[in-house]
Amino acid sequence: MQAMAGPPPKPWPTGLAEQVEPLVKRVLAPNPSPYTYTGTQTYVVGAGSDVAVIDPGPNDEAHIAAIMAAIGEAKVTAIMCTHTHRDHSPAAAPLAETKGAPVVGCAPLVLESDLPRADEAFDTTYAPDRVLEDGEAMTGEGWTLRAVATPGHTSNHLCFALEESGALFTGDHVMGWSTSVVIPPDGDMGDYLASLEKLMRRNDKVYHSAHGDAITKPQQLVRGMIGHRRQRENQIIRLLGEAARPVSEFIPAMYKGLDERLIPAAEMSVTAHLIDLEKRGLVAQEGETWRTI
Numbered sequence: 001m002q003a004m005a006g007p008p009p010k011p012w013p014t015g016l017a018e019q020v021e022p023l024v025k026r027v028l029a030p031n032p033s034p035y036t037y038t039g040t041q042t043y044v045v046g047a048g049s050d051v052a053v054i055d056p057g058p059n060d061e062a063h064i065a066a067i068m069a070a071i072g073e074a075k076v077t078a079i080m081c082t083h084t085h086r087d088h089s090p091a092a093a094p095l096a097e098t099k100g101a102p103v104v105g106c107a108p109l110v111l112e113s114d115l116p117r118a119d120e121a122f123d124t125t126y127a128p129d130r131v132l133e134d135g136e137a138m139t140g141e142g143w144t145l146r147a148v149a150t151p152g153h154t155s156n157h158l159c160f161a162l163e164e165s166g167a168l169f170t171g172d173h174v175m176g177w178s179t180s181v182v183i184p185p186d187g188d189m190g191d192y193l194a195s196l197e198k199l200m201r202r203n204d205k206v207y208h209s210a211h212g213d214a215i216t217k218p219q220q221l222v223r224g225m226i227g228h229r230r231q232r233e234n235q236i237i238r239l240l241g242e243a244a245r246p247v248s249e250f251i252p253a254m255y256k257g258l259d260e261r262l263i264p265a266a267e268m269s270v271t272a273h274l275i276d277l278e279k280r281g282l283v284a285q286e287g288e289t290w291r292t293i
């Protein structure tokens with residue numbers, strides 16, 4: 001993690017539909033936490049007879065009511081999830097039932113193990129009607145949303161590109177307030193970096209992420225994030241050059257002044273880097289201890 005800014009002063013716009021661009025409304029869910037910033041942001045895309053809902057969020061009655069108000073009389077053509085962390089997809093099923101709409105987007109997640117993973121967990125009830133592959137699109141009146149596969153934060157993560165405006169809905173892959181948490185075994189640092197490089201090759205004008213403000217200089221931010229991860233990687237290699245050590249002994253040197261509640265996530269993130277370095281043949285693990293090769 002790399003916290004970039006503290007949360008803005010309250011009140012936060014929970015329960016309201018904010019018009020962030022002509023085709024896009026944003027609704028903030030009431031689930032703030034150290035992992036979700038001010039909460040999950042749901043997007044309603046479309047200004048005509050039908051809309052898509054991106055990342056419906058937690059299954060919270062007040063939040064679903066606010067999404068319904070933002071939808072108004074429009075038909076819901078697709079409920080689209082970027083990934084299946086619990087703060088993103090659980091409202092998909094109740095919303096689908098109420099609006100008679102299909103759930104379309106990321107694949108359900110198959111986990112072989114369920115190791116402790118800080119406070120993030122997966123929505124095991126997520127059952128899409130249709131999974132979008134990289135490059136596949138959903139369309140409605142005046143909008144086209146194309147899937148951009150961006151594994152890393154989770155293996156099933158998709159971004160959605162709104163072709164009419166040049167916006168990219170980035171979910172948790174790139175956020176305005178912090179770098180993404182990559183938690184093994186499902187989170188993969190090598191994939192995450194490749195997915196950041198993939199965004200560098202695109203020309204999106206603005207990112208709307210699930211947490212935090214719109215990102216108006218996307219390329220600059222992504223370049224900074226790639227640099228930040230490379231810096232973390234170099235720190236890890238340097239620390240291992242001084243002495244072999246377990247994951248917990250990286251944290252004080254690497255995350256000065258970290259909120260205590262985020263220590264487990266920081267340890268997971270270091271582990272994700274170590275696994276990536278191990279795959280690349282640069283480090284090895286013996287029991288709890290990591291060393292350079």
Ligand SMILES: [Zn+2]
Binds near residue numbers: 083085120153172
């Ligand atoms: Zn997530």
